[in-house]
Amino acid sequence: MVERGGEPVKRAVPAVTRAVAILRHLGRADAPVGVNAMARDLGLVPSTCLHILRVLADEGLVQMDPETRRYSIGVGILPIARTAIQRNAFIPMVQPHLDSLSQDFGATVLATQVTEAGQMVVVAISQVEQRFRLQVDLGSRFPALISATGRCYAAFGTLGEAELRNGFARLQWDNPPRFDAWLEEVAEVRRQGYAVDSGAYMSGVTVVAVPFLNSAGRMTRSLVAIGITERMAAQGIDRLAGAMIAARDELDTLAVGGQG
Structure with missing residues (x-):
């Protein structure tokens, strides 16, 4: 965020916005979701969606079922959520x-x-x-x-x-x-x-x-x-x-x- 004329101006960071959208989408999903379906629902290019999912998986924030290749929210999100609640x-x-x-x-x-x-x-x-x-x-x-x-x-x-x-x-x-x-x-x-x-x-x-x-x-x-x-x-x-x-x-x- 920068200031312009004394007022804060938000700068878009597309990769972060997309990662947050993916996390929220998985958080709402009743079952694991495939890359193509998720990309379609969020208006993302499938390759971009897959790249972000892999990064989130490396961080433990999402997890992939190796048999179905579908993604769900990961347990790595729990410490973050617990801290937010505790504070x-x-x-x-x-x-x-x-x-x-x-x-x-x-x-x-x-x-x-x-x-x-x-x-x-x-x-x-x-x-x-x-x-x-x-x-x-x-x-x-x-x-x-x-x-x-x-x-x-x-x-x-x-x-x-x-x-x-x-x-x-x-x-x-x-x-x-x-x-x-x-x-x-x-x-x-x-x-x-x-x-x-x-x-x-x-x-x-x-x-x-x-x-x-x-x-x-x-x-x-x-x-x-x-x-x-x-x-x-x-x-x-x-x-x-x-x-x-x-x-x-x-x-x-x-x-x-x-x-x-």
Whole structure:
């Protein structure tokens, strides 16, 4: 990164960008992936994809099945991930609150963190044992503007209307809202301090999100509750949101105290 006119300017490093894309692709895959299929999915030249995979394999970050010649994520990624988790003081602080909310409301409750790539990554999660529940994995990534968290990000972010419109157009919903209606919901989030997505992102599923804001009033993290719509409605959306806000406020107080 260099500075131009006092502002930092990012320089693209294609090889690094492609290596990261490959690691994320393998991280999402349910089974080992062949070079040609991976190159096609990522828009890479197969020979380039193979070269990067070989380097990543040498470093232990990916592994290849010698019989099928297919690749999967390697165990060498674990020490890196473990260090990131251990050094993130927010995770041990938030986990008891997630557990409590999940037990009290019978929902999957998680914490997300905003990344520079315009995504939300799940950094902590709590799920209750139920016959039907929604599976979300630690480390899952979502577009920053999607669902209830996206409304929070739009309400407490830096994007202008044109940027929001462009980002919104790329989102995938089960039941897409109209952009103008979505903007009205974003404005409501600014007033009430939390967001609700009732079946727009996923049919039959309600998502409630409460943002964490930095000193500049920008969203950095969120608490998110996910559950079957009928079950969430029976628990009371306002009651759930109030409990999530209370947990967020307590965590903010702990964070400030820890800094002192």
